[in-house]
Amino acid sequence: xxxxxxxxxxxxxxxxxxxxxxxxxxxxxxxxxxxxxxxxxxxxxxxxxxxxxxxxxxxxxxxxxxxxxxxxxxxxxxxxxxxxxxxxxxxxxxxxxxxxxxxxxxxxxxxxxxxxxxxxxxxxxxxxxxxxxxxxxxxxxxxxxxxxxxxxxxxxxxxxxxxxxxxxxxxxxxxxxxxxxxxxxxxxxxxxxxxxxxxxxxxxxxxxxxxxxxxxxxxxxxxxxxxxxxxxxxxxxxxxxxxxxxxxxxxxxxxxxxxxxxxxxxxxxxxxxxxxxxxxxxxxxxxxxxxxxxxxxxxxxxxxxxxxxxxxxxxxxxxxxxxxxxxxxxxxxxxxxxxxxxxxxxxxxxxxxxxxxxxxxxxxxxxxxxxxxxxxxxxxxxxxxxxxxxxxxxxxxxxxxxxxxxxxxxxxxxxxxxxxxxxxxxxxxxxxxxxxxxxxxxxxxxxxxxxxxxxxxxxxxxxxxxxxxxxxxxxxxxx
Amino acid sequence: xxxxxxxxxxxxxxxxxxxxxxxxxxxxxxxxxxxxxxxxxxxxxxxxxxxxxxxxxxxxxxxxxxxxxxxxxxxxxxxxxxxxxxxxxxxxxxxxxxxxxxxxxxxxxxxxxxxxxxxxxxxxxxxxxxxxxxxx
Numbered sequence: 174x175x176x177x178x179x180x181x182x183x184x185x186x187x188x189x190x191x192x193x194x195x196x197x198x199x200x201x202x203x204x205x206x207x208x209x210x211x212x213x214x215x216x217x218x219x220x221x222x223x224x225x226x227x228x229x230x231x232x233x234x235x236x237x238x239x240x241x242x243x244x245x246x247x248x249x250x251x252x253x254x255x256x257x258x259x260x261x262x263x264x265x266x267x268x269x270x271x272x273x274x275x276x277x278x279x280x281x282x283x284x285x286x287x288x289x290x291x292x293x294x295x296x297x298x299x300x301x302x303x304x305x306x307x308x309x310x311x312x313x314x315x316x317x318x319x320x321x322x323x324x325x326x327x328x329x330x331x332x333x334x335x336x337x338x339x340x341x342x343x344x345x346x347x348x349x350x351x352x353x354x355x356x357x358x359x360x361x362x363x364x365x366x367x368x369x370x371x372x373x374x375x376x377x378x379x380x381x382x383x384x385x386x387x388x389x390x391x392x393x394x395x396x397x398x399x400x401x402x403x404x405x406x407x408x409x410x411x412x413x414x415x416x417x418x419x420x421x422x423x424x425x426x427x428x429x430x431x432x433x434x435x436x437x438x439x440x441x442x443x444x445x446x447x448x449x450x451x452x453x454x455x456x457x458x459x460x461x462x463x464x465x466x467x468x469x470x471x472x473x474x475x476x477x478x479x480x481x482x483x484x485x486x487x488x489x490x491x492x493x494x495x496x497x498x499x500x501x502x503x504x505x506x507x508x509x510x511x512x513x514x515x516x517x518x519x520x521x522x523x524x525x526x527x528x529x530x531x532x533x534x535x536x537x538x539x540x541x542x543x544x545x546x547x548x549x550x551x552x553x554x555x556x557x558x559x560x561x562x563x564x565x566x567x568x569x570x571x572x573x574x575x576x577x578x579x580x581x582x583x584x585x586x587x588x589x590x591x592x593x594x595x596x597x598x599x600x601x602x603x604x605x606x607x608x609x610x611x612x613x614x615x616x617x618x619x620x621x622x623x624x625x626x627x628x629x630x631x632x633x634x635x636x637x638x639x640x641x642x643x644x645x646x647x648x649x650x651x652x
Numbered sequence: 653x654x655x656x657x658x659x660x661x662x663x664x665x666x667x668x669x670x671x672x673x674x675x676x677x678x679x680x681x682x683x684x685x686x687x688x689x690x691x692x693x694x695x696x697x698x699x700x701x702x703x704x705x706x707x708x709x710x711x712x713x714x715x716x717x718x719x720x721x722x723x724x725x726x727x728x729x730x731x732x733x734x735x736x737x738x739x740x741x742x743x744x745x746x747x748x749x750x751x752x753x754x755x756x757x758x759x760x761x762x763x764x765x766x767x768x769x770x771x772x773x774x775x776x777x778x779x780x781x782x783x784x785x786x787x788x
Contacts, residue, residue, distance in 0.1 A: 190724050190770055191767040191769050191770050192722060192724045192763055192767065192770070193724035193725045195762075195763060195767070196722075196724055196725050196728060196743050196751075196763065197725060199743065199752060199754075199763070200743055200751040200752045203695050203697055203751075203752040203754065204697075204752075206695075208693075209693035209695070209754070408702065408703070410702075411702065449697060454747055454749050455749045455750065
């Protein structure tokens with residue numbers, strides 16, 4: 174409605190006093206760490222500049238970033254920014270749907286070619302474009318179409334900035350972050366899961382005032398918000414300095430507000446403004462509320478070590494359970510003697526456990542890792558071989574006489590059915606030249622069905638001999 | 653006689669640790685204001701001050717003769733400290749959440765002076781009203 178009005182007109186129409194407006198500008202200048210001498214310039218720019226057209230696209234994300242931004246605006250200074258920008262398109266906020274929505278988007282783009290700011294939430298599926306499409310168009314295609322005519326691009330949230338959770342191992346959609354796709358446009362990252370909403374507001378004000386993004390660090394984050402670690406201004410910092418640490422959640426130290434470093438807090442490595450701007454209308458932030466920082470504003474936060482292990486804790490050696498001597502079968506089906514031995518097991522990774530076990534019962538929702546090592550007999554070392562992984566599967570409550578179904582893992586980690594009649598049919602999982610100790614990282618992630626699994630792995634030499642573990646890794650998956 | 657009735661109060665010594673650099677900055681700024689008429693604003697957000705540090709700071713600075721309240725986009729509290737020329741400016745939003753907190757070293761904080769645009773607007777409103785009432 175006010176798209177073509179300058180802010181000055183708008184303020185006049187709305188009868189907002191200048192003190193009101195100066196207060197907003199003062200707050201933003203403070204957040205951006207701009208010297209107070211810049212306030213008049215911000216005031217002037219916001220008064221005279223036409224409203225900034227903004228298109229907000231969502232890809233692989235949970236919409237938490239939008240949620241964060243919108244929750245904040247209802248009761249704080251952000252209410253004013255909605256008068257400075259013209260949010261022409263937002264997947265989740267518009268009443269329109271289908272072709273009407275697409276038409277609005279196309280019109281907004283064509284009307285403001287080269288002028289609009291593109292805000293993107295979520296990472297993009299590059300390797301498997303079919304996983305996420307809108308009207309038959311892949312995410313990457315949509316993004317590139319809008320990015321090429323944008324004035325500037327804001328990557329909102331950790332998924333857009335660094336890939337985030339979709340990018341975490343095993344990255345099933347082949348997700349990439351925005352900086353991996355943008356080479357020739359001004360781009361700024363606003364990481365955080367979700368990011369602090371006022372950061373987005375401040376960046377927009379800076380863009381309106383100075384025509385460029387604020388100063389950025391090497392990861393393209395605005396220095397004024399991400400220049401320092403959470404630790405530096407943490408309200409528990411004094412306890413860190415004094416060497417007072419909570420040892421477990423709920424212990425006496427935790428109750429007295431001591432430092433959470435030993436409980437896995439990543440505040441010392443995480444660059445963000447949580448400790449100063451805080452959350453939930455400046456009520457608190459995670460560390461103040463009793464939970465360590467997860468480091469959500471940093472790249473690879475989901476895969477970067479464990480949430481509840483101290484950064485300084487020594488890495489425990491991973492010991493794989495011994496699975497005994499190998500079975501070796503040649504291409505004609507005869508058993509051969511072999512000195513090769515196997516070790517391997519399954520571990521739950523949700524809580525960062527690295528205790529691998531040969532037998533485990535777990536729920537379907539749990540994240541697991543299945544790893545193995547093969548001590549290859551001297552005669553086979555240095556030979557070219559296919560590593561193979563297969564499993565016998567039985568549904569839960571299957572009758573005892575039901576023979577299991579066999580599955581194998583192929584080179585792209587796809588699970589394929591296998592009839593087990595011929596070892597030659599085994600599709601290679603990886604191809605390698607055998608080392609004395611051969612590591613096989615079989616699987617990381619969740620299971621897709623309940624039931625029991627017996628996992629086998631090993632290698633197939635070029636002359637056809639297959640060497641596998643004789644004792645399977647046994648897994649029971651329940652609801 | 654119980655101890656409480658002894659009319660002597662023991663004052664604990666204020667620890668100025670992290671506040672000392674800030675107090676020196678204020679000292680320099682007041683000197684510049686006095687001799688060069690140069691104004692300074694110090695954004696307290698940029699100092700790693702704990703809640704305790706802030707309490708101590710405001711205890712040291714005290715309250716002077718002027719306290720003002722502005723109502724625009726929520727409240728703003730402005731007061732002169734016991735050091736004339738040193739003001740505390742706090743902006744809150746409509747939910748009483750602190751948005752910014754700064755020290756201003758100036759004769760009077762600019763947010764307190766009426767902006768010409770608002771004077772103009774007010775004047776026009778007065779003129780319109782006088783015309784409606786057929787006084788002008």
